[in-house]
Amino acid sequence: xxxxxxxxxxxxxxxxxxxxxxxxxxxxxxxxxxxxxxxxxxxxxxxxxxxxxxxxxxxxxxxxxxxxxxxxxxxxxxxxxxxxxxxxxxxxxxxxxxxxxxxxxxxxxxxxxxxxxxxxxxxxxxxxxx
Amino acid sequence: xxxxxxxxxxxxxxxxxxxxxxxxxxxxxxxxxxxxxxxxxxxxxxxxxxxxxxxxxxxxxxxxxxxxxxxxxxxxxxxxxxxxxxxxxxxxxxxxxxxxxxxxxxxxxxxxxxxxxxxxxxxxxxxxxxxxxxxxxxxxxxxxxxxxxxxxxxxxxxxxxxxxxxxxxxxxxxxxxxxxxxxxxxxxxxxxxxxxxxxxxxxxxxxxxxxxxxxxxxxxxxxxxxxxxxxxxxxxxxxxxxxxxxxxxxxxxxxxxxxxxxxxxxxxxxxxxxxxxxxxxxxxxxxxxxxxxxxxxxxxxxxxxxxxxxxxxxxxxxxxxxxxxxxxxxxxxxxxxxxxxxxxxxxxxxxxxxxxxxxxxxxxxxxxxxxxxxxxxxxxxxxxxxxxxxxxxxxxxxxxxxxxxxxxxxxxxxxxxxxxxxxxxxxxxxxxxxxxxxxxxxxxxxxxxxxxxxxxxxxxxxxxxxxxxxxxxxxxxxxxxxxxxxxxxxxxxxxxxxxxxxxxxxxxxxxxxxxxxxxxxxxxxxxxxxxxxxxxxxxxxxxxxx
Numbered sequence: 001x002x003x004x005x006x007x008x009x010x011x012x013x014x015x016x017x018x019x020x021x022x023x024x025x026x027x028x029x030x031x032x033x034x035x036x037x038x039x040x041x042x043x044x045x046x047x048x049x050x051x052x053x054x055x056x057x058x059x060x061x062x063x064x065x066x067x068x069x070x071x072x073x074x075x076x077x078x079x080x081x082x083x084x085x086x087x088x089x090x091x092x093x094x095x096x097x098x099x100x101x102x103x104x105x106x107x108x109x110x111x112x113x114x115x116x117x118x119x120x121x122x123x124x125x126x127x128x129x130x
Numbered sequence: 131x132x133x134x135x136x137x138x139x140x141x142x143x144x145x146x147x148x149x150x151x152x153x154x155x156x157x158x159x160x161x162x163x164x165x166x167x168x169x170x171x172x173x174x175x176x177x178x179x180x181x182x183x184x185x186x187x188x189x190x191x192x193x194x195x196x197x198x199x200x201x202x203x204x205x206x207x208x209x210x211x212x213x214x215x216x217x218x219x220x221x222x223x224x225x226x227x228x229x230x231x232x233x234x235x236x237x238x239x240x241x242x243x244x245x246x247x248x249x250x251x252x253x254x255x256x257x258x259x260x261x262x263x264x265x266x267x268x269x270x271x272x273x274x275x276x277x278x279x280x281x282x283x284x285x286x287x288x289x290x291x292x293x294x295x296x297x298x299x300x301x302x303x304x305x306x307x308x309x310x311x312x313x314x315x316x317x318x319x320x321x322x323x324x325x326x327x328x329x330x331x332x333x334x335x336x337x338x339x340x341x342x343x344x345x346x347x348x349x350x351x352x353x354x355x356x357x358x359x360x361x362x363x364x365x366x367x368x369x370x371x372x373x374x375x376x377x378x379x380x381x382x383x384x385x386x387x388x389x390x391x392x393x394x395x396x397x398x399x400x401x402x403x404x405x406x407x408x409x410x411x412x413x414x415x416x417x418x419x420x421x422x423x424x425x426x427x428x429x430x431x432x433x434x435x436x437x438x439x440x441x442x443x444x445x446x447x448x449x450x451x452x453x454x455x456x457x458x459x460x461x462x463x464x465x466x467x468x469x470x471x472x473x474x475x476x477x478x479x480x481x482x483x484x485x486x487x488x489x490x491x492x493x494x495x496x497x498x499x500x501x502x503x504x505x506x507x508x509x510x511x512x513x514x515x516x517x518x519x520x521x522x523x524x525x526x527x528x529x530x531x532x533x534x535x536x537x538x539x540x541x542x543x544x545x546x547x548x549x550x551x552x553x554x555x556x557x558x559x560x561x562x563x564x565x566x567x568x569x570x571x572x573x574x575x576x577x578x579x580x581x582x583x584x585x586x587x588x589x590x591x592x593x594x595x596x597x598x599x600x601x602x603x604x605x606x607x608x609x610x611x612x613x614x615x616x617x618x619x620x621x622x623x624x625x626x627x628x629x630x631x632x633x634x635x636x637x638x639x640x641x642x643x644x645x646x647x648x649x650x651x652x653x654x655x656x657x658x659x660x661x662x663x664x665x666x667x668x669x670x671x672x673x674x675x676x
Binding site for chain 2: 006030031032033034039042043088090091094095097098103104105118121122128129
């Protein structure tokens with residue numbers, strides 16, 4: 001039974017996506033995977049994710065653009081947390097991330113326990129808000 | 131007679147029942163593993179209904195079907211199966227157990243969906259994008275293309291249309307200072323205010339819209355309802371005046387005086403008369419341009435009046451100083467005050483507005499001199515022992531020959547705030563000037579630190595004693611981990627360089643707790659204290675923190 005909030009994993013690398021899926025699914029999160037920004041936007045309204053794990057470097061619509069569009073969704077935009085999967089090394093990268101509406105980020109290559117913690121702390125913000 | 135075929139992997143008698151409800155359909159049942167191969171063999175094949183649970187099998191089926199342009203309906207035993215169906219972008223899914231009606235319905239709508247194009251997948255994203263362009267996501271107001279279609283018959287019928295153009299001038303400034311989240315919130319308040327006002331008004335038949343999505347101008351169409359006289363110029367002017375007041379009030383209540391002061395509406399009117407020889411779109415666009423130009427000229431008149439106000443203020447030294455307390459994060463003890471120079475005249479109350487006007491009228495140095503001297507007057511008379519005075523100095527002011535190190539008796543009481551927003555052209559020379567000030571005991575703060583993309587390097591260049599974080603980094607910092615990360619690195623940087631970090635714009639207890647936990651040294655903001663208008667004489671009395 002799904003008791004934990006749904007998560008949408010977006011990564012053009014199928015292996016990465018599968019690793020994240022398995023790791024989080026074992027922890028009880030309902031996971032949906034999309035392999036591009038466009039795919040993610042196409043399933044966005046059906047999945048109604050509480051949290052999106054969004055890879056930045058993807059061919060076509062990249063993570064920033066996808067993030068911006070999701071955050072602009074009239075009803076779901078305000079309710080989601082978006083975690084960018086990327087290394088934001090520079091100050092300017094992080095400013096850029098803020099500009100798109102992202103809430104958090106995990107560095108790539110990520111260690112999975114850290115990823116799970118990041119997911120947890122962001123979902124905790126959602127429960128706190130509601 | 132040609133039959134449409136539904137290919138399926140289930141023997142469920144409900145499928146047979148469902149097919150019977152569809153017009154000239156038949157079901158062909160094959161095992162899951164063979165479905166993919168079966169696709170392409172039946173020329174009447176119109177849809178695939180699968181209940182297979184194995185993810186690879188399901189993936190293969192969906193991919194094969196989509197390659198042939200066939201829609202897929204997935205029967206899902208649990209949520210995991212449902213998620214897989216969505217993920218694979220099956221046209222339809224349903225939860226099992228189900229009934230024949232639902233299966234028939236899903237098949238029908240899956241086929242319908244598949245009909246027009248062979249690119250069903252991009253379709254939804256595209257539609258979402260289109261919807262975004264037709265309605266402004268922030269305000270929920272329709273955009274121009276939508277409105278033209280809606281108004282077309284009314285304009286023809288009544289023969290005329292009034293276009294009112296609202297130009298919201300300082301909105302971009304709000305974004306610059308407070309960040310886009312704040313501007314979004316202000317826009318929302320504005321739109322709500324406008325709607326609320328019109329709902330309670332006789333002109334509610336009029337339509338409001340935005341000119342471009344995400345932009346800060348609003349357009350408003352008024353077509354007099356059938357059987358009513360059109361509104362006179364006077365009526366519209368009165369209405370607009372009241373609307374301005376209403377919106378301004380709403381913004382002040384929701385976002386405070388400082389933001390309300392940054393906000394102005396200029397309004398222009400134009401009338402468009404229907405002419406069957408001309409396209410309505412063109413007429414309307416022309417009307418909008420005309421109204422926008424009219425709004426612009428109102429704005430220019432208003433600006434000219436402000437420049438006059440500023441001249442008068444400079445002559446009469448009509449500037450006063452508000453003192454905004456800066457406290458120690460851990461103890462909440464007063465550490466010092468930021469001097470905020472404000473015009474006595476209402477039109478020049480906001481320091482940002484006042485300096486903008488001065489920039490337009492080439493009176494920056496003169497205004498800066500007046501503001502500085504007003505602020506410095508307060509050091510001995512207004513400040514308690516040991517408290518510091520933070521004054522804002524534009525980097526350009528250092529080029530003013532009248533701005534000298536000798537301006538203050540006790541420079542160790544003064545912190546000069548220099549904004550990161552203004553680009554400094556001649557760095558070596560600028561640093562020479564700073565050195566001379568520093569030698570006398572003045573201290574320096576970088577204001578709006580982290581507002582740009584420049585990062586820590588440019589801050590290091592100024593060797594500041596204080597780093598004042600940009601307000602946009604503090605706003606809602608409690609729920610944004612990227613902001614927290616940025617502030618944390620700034621604190622570390624400051625500690626390494628012997629500087630102290632000030633968080634300004636702290637408005638909520640959550641923000642206060644977060645910045646404190648991140649190690650920020652000093653805090654300023656409405657949550658602790660509002661700016662204090664000092665009494666005409668004597669030391670400022672500050673009540674303990676909120």
